[in-house]
Amino acid sequence: MSLLTKSPVRTFPSTVSDLFNIEKFFSDALQLWDMPSTMPAVNVHEDETSFRMEVASPGMEKSDFKINVRDNVLLISAEKKTEKKEEEKNFTRREFNYSSFRRSFALPENVDQDNIKAEYNNGILHLTIPKMKKESAPKGKSIDVA
Incomplete structure (x- = not known):
């Protein structure tokens, strides 16, 4: 009886697979797909x-957000750090958690950047981005030739 196991998927000869480590590459790539997205x-x-935006961000607090407008780009970022420490007679347990994200959105020219409003309720960041009021079009003008 042999204790060696054979890989269930082997598409290349052993020497090529060992040389390029194909199985490890595909194994690592599949593990990346299983990582949770932040x-x-x-x-x-x-x-x-x-424009109204809704950004799903449960577990955050309004103080975790930074919102900026720079060069007609809306930048939304958030960062949350938590630390939990339990000390008992026979053990100590410390847990750390860190989560962050950063999103950017190109704003159209007709946006009133000075009056953007943000509100955070029930795990959703709500942004209201007003458009500039359309200026009345010139009615026309008669020009006399001198």
């Missing part, structure tokens, strides 16, 4: 007067 989902709604 990028929040974003919904964007547009009406005649504004």
Whole structure:
């Protein structure tokens, strides 16, 4: 009886597989797919007067967010650090948790950047981005030739 196991998927000869370590590459790539994503989902709604954004970010607090506008780009970032420490007579347990994200959105030219508002309720960051009011078009002007 042999204790050696054969890989269930072997698409290349042993020497090529060993040389390039194909199995390890695909194994590592599959593990990356299983990692949880920290990028929040974003919904964007547009009406005649504004854009409304909803950023799903449960577990955060409003003080965790930083929102900036720079060069017509809206930058939303958040960072949360937690530490839990339990000390008992026979043991000590410390747990750390860190989560962060950063999203950026190009803003159209018709946005009123000075009046963007943000509110955080029930795990969702709500942003209201007003559009600039349309200026009345010039009615026309008659020019006399001198």
